[in-house]
Amino acid sequence: MYDVEKIRADFPILSREVNGKPLVYLDNGASAQKPQVVIDAITNAYSHEYSNVHRGLHTLSNIATEKYEAVRGTIARFLGVADEEQIILNSGTTEGINMVAYGWAMPRMEAGDEIVLSVMEHHANIVPWHFLRERQGVQLKWVDTEADGSLDTQKVIDAIGPKTKLVAVTHLSNVLGTKVDVKAICDAAREKGVPVLVDGSQAAVHMPVNLDEIGCDFYAITGHKLYGPSGSGAIFVKKERLAEMRPFMGGGDMIREVSKDEVTYADPPMKFEAGTPGIVQTIGLGVALDYMMGLGMENIAAHEDRIRDYAVERLAGLNWLQVQGRAPDKGAIFSFTLDGAAHAHDISTILDKKGVAVRAGHHCAGPLMDHLGLTATCRASFGLYNTESEVDTLIEALELAHELFS
Template identity: 80%
Template structure:
């Protein structure tokens, strides 16, 4: 049984008040809160078990290494990846995508070569490709969404030309909640010899993901959205892609031998993990993923689907609220503007007075804001611990904001 009230008891911060009101935390799309098991694991790792990993032979180093490397296997299990050596641990999706941009794309792409992006992409999946556009003349091709926020996979496939080398696509939009049919895109792209990178930062939070079944070449996740620590995360990279890649950052752990006139690289995944890693952060991420799997990703998805449907019904009743993204199977993410409000920041400030935490701004999705014709939106993004009662609090706070702006 999925008992959301019992689950809420696992998250200490959810019992606090903000501005004299019970906290209603609806900023999960930016960062999720942390369960006590994660907080305790971090405290224990620093207070009782800390040492550097891989190079020590003493007890604490061996223990830290065992727990750190154990996270690699947990991530592989969470993502449905059979070979944990295809998991490169890092600080999150931004680092993962940059690793691919510098290590795989930059050495093999020339002026005129193409990268296909959707207009929904987060800046983390845009800016690294602009580096290649500016420095090497790579062409970025954009695929739009329709008026509901739906991305037609065929539109992405139709954008492929003989010059296309990579498709970099989100699995789930952080603004619209749109779920993208990446499997169809991957299959067609591979038939044409095109690699596919998937930004899984949001999708991995809200639904079961099986990367091996998707067949993509790269799949990136971020720990702080997955109820884990900030500065934790990973990217899946197919072994054949790893073999084509150069290291992105040089330093300890990613080398086998260093001499005055010669360097040899370590085997993947260590080849792409330079320097002392975020040991405690990754240990915390492993505990967070085990916590999610103990609840069941199918159960989390079902709970959030109910929240989505309830929130959609309540928000649709506000005829002065414009929700961006209305695909039927979207995630429980609602970005909106409000008639009469000067700016999304004004709305969020009023909601905050009622204890409701939402995100306001462009959500690191500038091209999408341009496509929608807005400068900013408010975003209420739901997680595994949110409730229908919190939806009601959100609606009450929005009605107050409307009354103030009317």
């Protein structure tokens, strides 16, 4: 049984008030709250077990190294990866995608080569490719969403041409909630000899992921959305791609030997993990993933589907509210505007007065905003601890905003 009230008790921040109202936290798409077990793990690591990793033979260093390295296996289990050496630990999706851009794509691409993207990508999966466009003349080839916000996978596949060197696509849109059939894209791209990078920042939070089945070449996740600490994350890289990648950053821990005349690199994944890492953040991420797997990703997905369906029903009754993205089986993410002149920031401010936390802005998705003909939306994004009663509170706050701005 999925006991959401028991789960909510695991998150201390959910018991606080904001502006004299119980907190209704619906900004999970930006960053999720942390359960007490993660907070305790971080406190314990700093209070009793902190040391640098991989560098010492003393007790504290051994403990920190063992706990830190164990997270690599935890992430592999979470993502359905058989070989944990394909997991590179880092600070999150942004670092992971930049690592691929600089370490894999840059040495392989020249002027006229193409990267296929969907228009609903997050800036983390856009800007690194613009670097290649600016510096090497790489062409970005965009695939638009459909009228309902869905992404036609066949259009992505058809966009792969003889000059395509990479497909970079989200698994779940952070604005529209659209789920993408990345397996179909990966299968087709593999037949054409084109690697696929998947931004899993949102999808890995909301549904089971099995990368051995999906078959992508790269898959990035970020810890702060996974109920873990900020500054933590990982990227999965297929072994054959690891062999093709040059180091992204140089420094300690990613080398075997260094002399005045040469450097010998460590084997992957250590080859791509230069310097002192986010030790405690990564340990906290491992605890967060264990927490999620303890609840069961299927159970989390089913709970969020129920919340989504209830929210769809309630929001449909507000004929002055424009919801962006109505793709079938979308995630529990709702971006919306109000009829009239009310700006998303003003709406968000009114909702905050009622204790409801939502995001307002372009959501780091400029090309999608341009495609939709908007400058900003409000976004309510639900997580494993949200409830139907919180949907009701959101509706009440939206009705107040409409009354004030109509």
